[in-house]
Amino acid sequence: MSNRKLNFFAGPSVLPMDVLAELENQIGDYKDNGFSMIEASHRGPAFDTMYHECLDLFRELLGIPENYSVFFLGGGATLQFSMIPMNFLGAGQVADYCMSGTWSNKATEDAQKLGKVNLYFDGKESNYSTLPDPKTVKPSDDSAYLYLCSNETIGGIEWQDWPETGDTPLIADMSSDILSRPVPVDKFAMIYGGVQKNLGPAGATFVILRDDMLERSPKNLTAYLNYNTHAPKDGLYNTPPVFSIWGVKLVLEWIKANGGAAGMAARASRKAGLLYGAIDGLSDMFYSPVDANYRSKMNVVFRLKEESLEKQFLKEAGEQGMLGLKGHRSVGGCRASIYNSLPEEDVASLVDFMTEFARKNG
Numbered sequence: 001m002s003n004r005k006l007n008f009f010a011g012p013s014v015l016p017m018d019v020l021a022e023l024e025n026q027i028g029d030y031k032d033n034g035f036s037m038i039e040a041s042h043r044g045p046a047f048d049t050m051y052h053e054c055l056d057l058f059r060e061l062l063g064i065p066e067n068y069s070v071f072f073l074g075g076g077a078t079l080q081f082s083m084i085p086m087n088f089l090g091a092g093q094v095a096d097y098c099m100s101g102t103w104s105n106k107a108t109e110d111a112q113k114l115g116k117v118n119l120y121f122d123g124k125e126s127n128y129s130t131l132p133d134p135k136t137v138k139p140s141d142d143s144a145y146l147y148l149c150s151n152e153t154i155g156g157i158e159w160q161d162w163p164e165t166g167d168t169p170l171i172a173d174m175s176s177d178i179l180s181r182p183v184p185v186d187k188f189a190m191i192y193g194g195v196q197k198n199l200g201p202a203g204a205t206f207v208i209l210r211d212d213m214l215e216r217s218p219k220n221l222t223a224y225l226n227y228n229t230h231a232p233k234d235g236l237y238n239t240p241p242v243f244s245i246w247g248v249k250l251v252l253e254w255i256k257a258n259g260g261a262a263g264m265a266a267r268a269s270r271k272a273g274l275l276y277g278a279i280d281g282l283s284d285m286f287y288s289p290v291d292a293n294y295r296s297k298m299n300v301v302f303r304l305k306e307e308s309l310e311k312q313f314l315k316e317a318g319e320q321g322m323l324g325l326k327g328h329r330s331v332g333g334c335r336a337s338i339y340n341s342l343p344e345e346d347v348a349s350l351v352d353f354m355t356e357f358a359r360k361n362g
């Protein structure tokens, strides 16, 4: 597929060529079963084997301890913004939230509709360009849980270290940086996210949930909204997003073959280092609007000093086959999403293009 473009979209986003080739190769006849994985019953052996291999691989790659359930749901990461407070924010308790950008802000706003929320950080004044120092973050008394978004996909800021919350459950949305680095899962009561940024085709939402959390869910929740419905059944209470999960399984195999979480972290550091190096080095043309201490290694947000050149930059990038570099409509500017699957040479090509653009227009 020689006409593949350089895909810097924020999500859904680039997938490894090996994974796309495998999907294509197996689409009509999955492993000689005579039917496709996406035509198979989710109660049958073909799906069941694939699904449990997927869950096992996820556990292995992230080092998820035994006392956590792992499953996939529908509804996107967005449904979890509601399910988390519905299940874990009891009457008389308070949940600690951080407003650090689009995604944690949405989660906060949903929680505020369902219970009492304390904001331990609000990035509004800095235009969501920075995060709190994790050492200064402390849960409230009577805190039901402390919530954060590990990587703000739109703002381009990423937690580099985690707050110590003691007995207070720590819950994180890791939609856009899951498996881009090792994570001490045992510090978290719950980690979740949509798979479409870093793990596979859109559809599934992964949930990693410490089992003792299940005791907190109120009995009056309807079936789908209660984690107790899903955890004991590995997420197979209802029909799971089969195609998405199949894609995730193949991406996990690709991650494993490329060094696992540590391999992905090394790769992300090289790619982000190259790109931020260009932004800083070509400082007459480009700048990074975010706190250097929290620069995301997945979503690199940058601006042109001369705003009027931005359109031209994006247009010429498009002509070079570089897609998805326009910043989110809510913030403007430019953003290169450089997820796990994005080839290193694509970042090198972007840097070459930026260098040439700065030379011609500087």
Ligand SMILES: *Cc1c(COP(=O)(O)O)cnc(C)c1O
Pocket (backbone or CB within 6 Å): 011, 075, 076, 077, 078, 079, 103, 149, 151, 152, 153, 173, 174, 175, 176, 194, 195, 197
């Ligand atoms: C994309 C994204 C979401 C929303 O995911 P959906 O699956 O579209 O609901 C939530 N959080 C973060 C960090 C994201 O990047």
